[in-house]
Amino acid sequence: MLLPASDTASIVQAAQRLASGSLVGMPTETVYGLAADAANATAVHRIFEAKGRPSDHPLIVHLAAGSGGQGWRAGVDHYAREVPPFAAALMQAFWPGPLTVILPRRSAVAAVAAGGQDSVGLRCPSHPVAQALLAAAARHGVNGVAAPSANRFGRVSPTTAAHVAEEFAALPEEDLLILDGGACPVGIESTIVDATRGHPVLLRPGMITSAQLEAACGLPVRSRDDAAPRASGTLESHYAPRAQVRLMDTKPLQAALDVLGSDARHIAIYAHSPLHAARGVAVRRMPLDAAQCAQELFAVLRELDATGVRLIWVETPPADAAWDGVRDRLQRAAA
Numbered sequence: 623m624l625l626p627a628s629d630t631a632s633i634v635q636a637a638q639r640l641a642s643g644s645l646v647g648m649p650t651e652t653v654y655g656l657a658a659d660a661a662n663a664t665a666v667h668r669i670f671e672a673k674g675r676p677s678d679h680p681l682i683v684h685l686a687a688g689s690g691g692q693g694w695r696a697g698v699d700h701y702a703r704e705v706p707p708f709a710a711a712l713m714q715a716f717w718p719g720p721l722t723v724i725l726p727r728r729s730a731v732a733a734v735a736a737g738g739q740d741s742v743g744l745r746c747p748s749h750p751v752a753q754a755l756l757a758a759a760a761r762h763g764v765n766g767v768a769a770p771s772a773n774r775f776g777r778v779s780p781t782t783a784a785h786v787a788e789e790f791a792a793l794p795e796e797d798l799l800i801l802d803g804g805a806c807p808v809g810i811e812s813t814i815v816d817a818t819r820g821h822p823v824l825l826r827p828g829m830i831t832s833a834q835l836e837a838a839c840g841l842p843v844r845s846r847d848d849a850a851p852r853a854s855g856t857l858e859s860h861y862a863p864r865a866q867v868r869l870m871d872t873k874p875l876q877a878a879l880d881v882l883g884s885d886a887r888h889i890a891i892y893a894h895s896p897l898h899a900a901r902g903v904a905v906r907r908m909p910l911d912a913a914q915c916a917q918e919l920f921a922v923l924r925e926l927d928a929t930g931v932r933l934i935w936v937e938t939p940p941a942d943a944a945w946d947g948v949r950d951r952l953q954r955a956a957a
Contacts, residue, residue, distance in 0.1 A: 623795050623796070623798070623799045623800065624783055624787055624799075624800045624802055625799060625800070625801055625802065626801075626802050627649065627751040627754075627801040627802055627803040627804075632801060633751075633754050633755055633758050633801070634758060635799065636648075636755055636758075636759075636799055636801050637755060637758035637759040637761070637762055637764070638762065639799050640657065640658065640659050640665075640755075640759045640762070640764050640767065641659065641759060641762035641763060641764055643658070643659065643662050643664055643665040643668075644658075644665070644797070644798075644799065645657065645658055645665070645668055645669065645672060645797065645798050645799075646658075646755070646798070646799050646800070646801065647772045647783065647786040647787075647790075647798060647799070647800030647801060648684075648751070648752055648755055648767070648769055648772075648801055649749055649751045649752060649783070649801060649802075649803030649804070649806060650684070650747040650749045650752045650769070650806065651719070651720055651747060651748050651749040651752075651806060651807050651808045652720050652747070652806060652808045652809070652810060652811050652812050652828070653771045653772070653779040653780055653781055653806055653809070653810070653811055653920065654771065654772040654779075654780040654781065654782070654783065654785065654786050654800075654806065655684070655752075655767075655769030655770060655771060655772055656669050656672060656673065656769060656770060656771070656772035656773075656786075656790075657684070657755075657767045657768065657769040658767065658768055658769075659759070659764045659766075659767065659768075660681075660683045660731075660732045660735045660764075660765070660766040660767055660768040661731065661732065661764070661765060661766070663733075663734045666681065666734040666735050666768050667734060669681065669768060669770065672790060672793065672797075672798075673770065673773070673774055673775045674774055674775045675770065675775040676775075677734075677737065677738075678737045678738055678852065679737055679775075679852060679854070679857075680735065680736050680737035680739055680741075680742075680743060680851075680852055680853065680854065681735045681736075681737070681743070681768040681769070681770045681854065682722050682743040682744070682745050682768070682769065682770065682812070682854055683701060683732055683735055683742060683743065683744050683745070683766040683767065683768050683769075684745050684746070684747055684752065684756060684766065684767045684768075684769050685697035685698065685744060685745070685746045685756065685766055686746070686753060686756035686757050686759075686760050687717070687718045687746055687748075687753050687756075688757075694713070694717055694718075694746040697744070697746075697765060697766055698713070698725070698744060700728075700731065700765055700766070701725070701727060701728060701731050701732055701742050701744060701766060702725035702726060702727065702728065702742065702744065703725075703726050703727065703728045703729075704725065704726045705725060705817075706817055706820065708817065708821070708822055708839040708840070708841050709723050709725060709815075709817035709822075709839075711838055711839040711840070712815060712817070712822070712835060712838055712839050713746070714838075715838035715839075716830060716838065717745075717746040718746045718747060718748035718753065719746070719747075719748045719830075720745075720747075720748070720808050720811075720812040720813060720828055720829055720830060721745065721812055721813050721815065721828075721830055722743045722744065722745040722812045722813065722814045722815070722826075722853075722854075723743070723744055723745070723814075723815050723817050724741050724742065724743045724744075724814065724815065724816045724817060724818055724825070724851055724853060725741060725742060725744060725817055725818060726740065726741055726818050727739070727740055727741050727742035732766070732768070735768040737852060739851050739852060741816075741818050741851045743814065743853060743854065744766075745812055749803065749806075749807075750803075751801055751803035752803075755767075755801065770854055771811065771854075771855075772785075772786040772789060772790070772800075773785070773786075773789045774789055776857070776859060776860055776861075776862060777789070777861070777862060777863070778861055778862065778863050778920050778923050778924050778927070778955070779810070779811065779861060779920045780920070781805055781806040781809050781917075781920050781921050782804070782805050782806075782921065783800050783801070783802035783803070783804075785920075785921075785924060786800050787800060805917075805921070806917075807917060808828075808829055808913075808916060808917065809916045809917035809918060809919055809920060809921075810828060810829065810916045810919060810920070810947050810948065810951055811826065811828060811854070811855050811951075812826075812828050813826065813827060813828030813829065813830040813835070813947070814826040814828070814853050814854065814855075814856075815835060815843070816846075816850055816851060816853070818851060819849070821841060821842075821844060822835060822836075822839055822841055822842075822843045822844065823843070823844045823845070823846060823847070823850060824843050824844070824845060824846060825846050825850055825851075825853045825856055826853060826854070826855050826856055826950065827946040827947045827949075827950045828947040829912075829913060829916055829947050831943045831944065831946065832943065832946075833943060855954075857954070858954065858957045859954060859957040860951075860954040860955070860957075861920070861923075861951050861954050861955045862954075862955045862957075863923050863924065863926070863927035863934065863955070864927055865890070865926070865927050865931050865932055865933055865934045866932065866933050866934070866956075867923075867933075867934045867936060867952065867955040867956040868933060868934070868935050868936070868956055869936050869937075869938050869952055869953065869956050870935055870936070870937060870938065871937070871938050872893075872895045872897075872937055872938075875891075875893065875895075875897065875935055875937055876895075876897050876898065878935070879891070879897060879898065879899050879900070879903070880898075882900075883900050884900045884901070884902065886899060886900055886903050887900070887902045887903055888931055888932045888933065889903065889931055889932070889933045889934070889935055890903075890904040890905075890906070890926035890927075890929060890931040890933070890934045890935070891903065891904065891905040891906065891934075891935050891936075891937075892905075892906045892908050892922055892923075892926065892934065892935070892936045892937070893905070893906075893907070893908055893935075893936070893937035894907070894908040894909070894910055894915075894937055894939075895937055897937075904926060904929050904931065906922050906925070906926065908936075908937060908939075912939075912940075912944040912945045912947075912948060913944075915939070915945075915948050916947060916948050919948060919951060919952075920951075923955065936952055936956075939952065
């Protein structure tokens with residue numbers, strides 16, 4: 623069931639569905655999430671089942687911002703047994719927004735959503751529809767919503783309500799209510815920072831850069847290591863369309879197109895350089911701005927995949943830090 627998020631009755635109905643243990647497709651500023659009451663183990667299991675996601679691969683719990691945008695503090699205290707000062711500084715700087723912070727978990731809460739780990743990933747989204755739903759759900763006793771991306775596990779993340787409906791078309795309509803809040807403005811998943819080990823560790827890049835994180839918390843941000851907790855979107859292969867994705871530098875990409883000529887019609891191209899391709903080859907121009915590229919990335923991969931091509935060749939994004947999140951998603955899609 624797909625409902626317009628602009629209708630207050632839709633928000634109320636979705637909140638009631640969450641409180642009753644059902645699933646809701648929820649827009650956030652990053653991607654659409656497949657949401658369930660984080661405290662309801664049966665409902666959270668339904669997320670894993672619907673996505674085909676391993677039950678030990680943790681979900682992120684989304685919190686309401688509350689009055690004045692600072693109401694998330696109560697939610698953090700509900701789920702986390704400890705909040706290091708640098709983690710508090712990051713939340714103060716970037717919440718509501720596209721940042722997930724992993725904290726030591728209170729033993730009595732969200733064990734299923736946490737994938738059995740003693741840590742929990744928390745996020746306060748900035749999307750107004752997500753916040754309206756979280757606030758309405760809280761009035762029904764739902765203190766937090768587990769919501770991974772609303773797609774089959776390992777596939778391209780959804781950035782529109784139509785994408786969610788396509789992903790779960792096989793589910794009976796009564797099993798999934800989808801709130802249509804339009805296209806997601808950020809377009810790739812949140813930056814994830816591990817705050818369980820006394821210093822910030824970047825587990826997944828997003829549109830908040832390491833430099834911004836360091837400026838906010840006053841500590842150097844370390845890179846992911848083998849001791850890091852499991853986290854969403856950190857498997858080597860992820861975000862993949864049916865067609866095989868290949869990252870290529872500009873000159874080899876153009877040379878391959880020149881050699882193949884019209885035989886390249888089974889290939890789709892996503893590139894920021896003005897490449898020359900034979901007639902009939904699907905080519906999409908990649909924006910030169912990282913934020914614009916992130917906003918459209920998953921929708922473009924879905925669009926090119928829908929043409930039935932066997933390969934999607936993507937020009938390697940620029941090397942600067944603003945592109946880290948986009949580059950991460952493309953490298954995993956190509957793995």
